[in-house]
Amino acid sequence: MPLDPQHAGPRDPVAAVFSSVVPGSGQALRGRIPQAAIAFLISAALLGCTWLIERAHGGGAAVLFLMLLVLPWWAIQSYDAWLTAQSSEAGLGQTLKVIWVRAHDVRYLGALFLLTALMDLYIIVANPGYSLTVFCTKPAGLLGALAKAQSPTLHTLIGYGFLRLRRWSLLLYLAYAAFGLLNGTANYACFGYGRVRTVFLVTLIAFTAYVFWRRRCFTAPRAGYPGL
Numbered sequence: 001m002p003l004d005p006q007h008a009g010p011r012d013p014v015a016a017v018f019s020s021v022v023p024g025s026g027q028a029l030r031g032r033i034p035q036a037a038i039a040f041l042i043s044a045a046l047l048g049c050t051w052l053i054e055r056a057h058g059g060g061a062a063v064l065f066l067m068l069l070v071l072p073w074w075a076i077q078s079y080d081a082w083l084t085a086q087s088s089e090a091g092l093g094q095t096l097k098v099i100w101v102r103a104h105d106v107r108y109l110g111a112l113f114l115l116t117a118l119m120d121l122y123i124i125v126a127n128p129g130y131s132l133t134v135f136c137t138k139p140a141g142l143l144g145a146l147a148k149a150q151s152p153t154l155h156t157l158i159g160y161g162f163l164r165l166r167r168w169s170l171l172l173y174l175a176y177a178a179f180g181l182l183n184g185t186a187n188y189a190c191f192g193y194g195r196v197r198t199v200f201l202v203t204l205i206a207f208t209a210y211v212f213w214r215r216r217c218f219t220a221p222r223a224g225y226p227g228l
Helices: 013-021 025-029 033-057 059-082 092-101 104-126 141-164 167-191 195-213
Strands: none
Touching: 013 025, 013 059, 025 033, 025 059, 033 059, 033 092, 059 092, 059 104, 059 195, 092 104, 104 141, 104 195, 141 167, 167 195
């Protein structure tokens, strides 16, 4: 019988810890050797791609690849080890079903927002003279400080809301994305092509399309949603 994604079998936190350190080791610990080999090989291939991207396109592109592909996969295979089930149906396919049903993909995006909030805050503190470009201008004084402060503040709010799957965070993100798209387009028109500017716009559009596609995951405060 296929496993119900709502009740995917016994959990194994020890296996999850092992796989979070060495991909596939948690599965191997539970005797799931084929799944362990797959997890390890995919992880090694992704890390190899990250290295190649860093050599060819620089650290910024490598970090983007790491956050969008490597870290999600690392989390997926660790979660797969944690969801270890005593069933012939257990495996990566079943784990992906559980992730989809429980909206862990959206929660991962929330974690990324919290991470970027910390990165934004570090940039602001480490570079006091840094100015954010807003519609082709760099506000100074109080307006400049507020322009810089909105990024970590909104990223924190959106990240928290995504982790809790709150409907208000979806609306807040869509408003934030609309502002980001307008601002990015205006800056593109003023300053022309730039690799960072182009990557930001493309990533923002793709990110927003995915969030909108998964909009049904967001619930009212008391509606609840399946846990881990």
